[in-house]
Amino acid sequence: MRLIPKTILLAFAGLLCALQACSPYTDAPIRSGEIWPDDRGEHINAHGGGILVHDGTFYWFGEHKGERSSSAFVGVTCYSSKDLVNWKYEGVALSVSDDPESDITRGCTLERPKVIYNKKTGKFVMWFHLELRGRGYSAARAAVAVSDNVTGPYTYIGSGRVNPGIPAENVTDEDLAYVDALEQPLKSWTPEWLEAINRGMYYKRDFEGGQMSRDMTLYVDDDGKAYHIYAAEENLTLNIAELSDDYLSHSGRYIRVAPAGHNEAPAIFKRNGTYWMITSGCTGWDPNAARMFSAPSIWGPWTQHPNPCRGEKSEITYGGQSTFILPVPGKKDLYIFMADIWRPRHPIDARYIWLPIRFEEDGTPYIEWLDEWNIKDN
Numbered sequence: 346m347r348l349i350p351k352t353i354l355l356a357f358a359g360l361l362c363a364l365q366a367c368s369p370y371t372d373a374p375i376r377s378g379e380i381w382p383d384d385r386g387e388h389i390n391a392h393g394g395g396i397l398v399h400d401g402t403f404y405w406f407g408e409h410k411g412e413r414s415s416s417a418f419v420g421v422t423c424y425s426s427k428d429l430v431n432w433k434y435e436g437v438a439l440s441v442s443d444d445p446e447s448d449i450t451r452g453c454t455l456e457r458p459k460v461i462y463n464k465k466t467g468k469f470v471m472w473f474h475l476e477l478r479g480r481g482y483s484a485a486r487a488a489v490a491v492s493d494n495v496t497g498p499y500t501y502i503g504s505g506r507v508n509p510g511i512p513a514e515n516v517t518d519e520d521l522a523y524v525d526a527l528e529q530p531l532k533s534w535t536p537e538w539l540e541a542i543n544r545g546m547y548y549k550r551d552f553e554g555g556q557m558s559r560d561m562t563l564y565v566d567d568d569g570k571a572y573h574i575y576a577a578e579e580n581l582t583l584n585i586a587e588l589s590d591d592y593l594s595h596s597g598r599y600i601r602v603a604p605a606g607h608n609e610a611p612a613i614f615k616r617n618g619t620y621w622m623i624t625s626g627c628t629g630w631d632p633n634a635a636r637m638f639s640a641p642s643i644w645g646p647w648t649q650h651p652n653p654c655r656g657e658k659s660e661i662t663y664g665g666q667s668t669f670i671l672p673v674p675g676k677k678d679l680y681i682f683m684a685d686i687w688r689p690r691h692p693i694d695a696r697y698i699w700l701p702i703r704f705e706e707d708g709t710p711y712i713e714w715l716d717e718w719n720i721k722d723n
Contacts, residue, residue, distance in 0.1 A: 368675065369401075373430045374717035377698040378664070378686055383424060384433045391422050392685050392695050395459040395562065395669040397469075399495050403429055406438060406460050406471070410692035416478075417441050417455035421471065423496050429673070429681075429720055438497035439471060439490050448488065448504050453478040455488075457668065459563040461571055462495070463592045469495050470592040472573060474559050475504045485557035487575065489593055506555025507575070507586055508595050513548065515600045515645070520544040542605040547578035556584055556599075560609040562669060563588075564643075567615075572643060576609040577601075580627045583608050585643060602647045608636060614670040614680055621710055623653060623682065625666045630689040632661040637710070653702075654712045663714050665698040678704065679723050682712050 381389045394407025403426045409419035423438040439458070441451045449455060454476035462469055468491050475488035488504035523544045531538040531546075551557060561575035571588040573595065583606070586599035608624040615621070620640045626633040637650040654662055665684030673679040684698040701723050702710045 368721065369427045370676070370719075370721040371428050371430060372719045372721045373428070374719050375430060375699050376717045377700060377715070378696045381432075381697060384431070387434070388694070389424060389432055389697070390693060391424055392687075392692075393457040393668050394683075395457075396671050396683075397460045397462060397495065398671075398674055399462055402427060404435070404460065404495055405432065406458050408456060408458065409437070410695060412691065412693050415454070415689065415692045416452050417449070418451055420449075421455065421458045421473070421499070425496070435496040438492070439499040439501065442501070447501075448475060448477060448486075449501055450478055454482070456559075457561050459561070459669070460495075461563050461565050461592060463571075464569060466591050468493065468591070469499070471499050472561065472563055474561050474575070482559070485559050485577075487558035487561065487573065491593060502593065506551065507558050507573070507577070507584065508597060508599055509555035510553055511597045511599070512552075513584070513599055513601050516545050516548060521549060524549050539605045542578065542581050545601075545604070547581060548601065548604075551578065558584075560611065562611050562613060564613045566643065574611045574613060574622070576611070578604070580609050581605055581607050583611060583624070600644055602645065603638065603649065606636075606649075610667045612667040612670045612683070614672055616678070616680070616704075616710075617708060619708065621670075622647070623667045623670065623710075625662065630687045632664050632666060632686075634660050635662045635667060635712075650709065653710055656713050658714070663698055663700075670702070673720060676720065676723065679720070680710075 383389050390409050391405050391407025392410050397404045405424040409422045420437045420441045421439040423435040424432040425435050426432045441449050456474040458471055458473040460471045471490045473488050475486045476482050477484040486504040487507050490499040490501045492499040524546050556577040558575040564572045571592050573586045577584045582604040583602040584599050587596040589596050607627050609627050610625040613622045622638045624636045634652045635654050637653045638647045640647045665686045667684050669683040671681040680702040682700045682702050686696040688695045700712050
């Protein structure tokens, strides 16, 4: 019998290790809607969040919620993981301020923080939706902070409306002339009012001061360009705005998406050259049916598709609302749909939905509920 040389056996063993045994992912289950303890045994407190992958580690940033209030009394928390199941508490990445004059003073509304890494500057950049304390949801600002370290502390830079005095690329002179000719006031939610929103009535109203920015996410494309996607125009229209090269401001280039469509909670990913975005309707803390859009370019045109969720409770997104979509490194075609199950009467107890996105033969994404699943086998 011919023996296989030891060097070949070692090489084969090394390859097998690289492909299987050395994977960071385990067969430990992910169970959506249940308590998810961190390394301290406490339920992860990172709501409306997103994940940054950096140097082989996952960093989960999210809103710190209190027992009885969703206002920001702590700030943005950070957790780290190697396998997406076991999470270490890294502390408060961005703290609210004790200065009553600060935009982010204790008691403000700080929502949907997302962090991206800028390879050119070596900085970690955080954007979030900010509402000033005591002003309800009228401020509708985008806010930015920056850090030299992924876990922080992050230094708050400032906030404001987006792209003041700058026209959107896909608003025409004909649209604006239509709005100018309207006889005001229009009754809300009538066909005439919706058409006026579609043609830019609120866009023009907010033009000089900048577009409103509420529920939001960030996306970094393959070429390093970064984009801020947010609900504008009283949550009636989504905007996609390009960020500057350092990610700390906006470049001035932006478009309106699904005007008068009433979308919020955007989450975006790209697969095989197609951009996909999952959103929700606007029903406050109550869940509703998810929406889905696709485009051949980040600049559109964006086409709406049916609800991507299937099965029982798909009409309420299984009780949750989208916040982020994570492409899992090392796992071909594994994208995790992340959502929050809000508990407005007990905010700290809000739960998480993490489900794998599946694809039809034609590439259309869909989501099905799983009581439990693991990343290793997907």
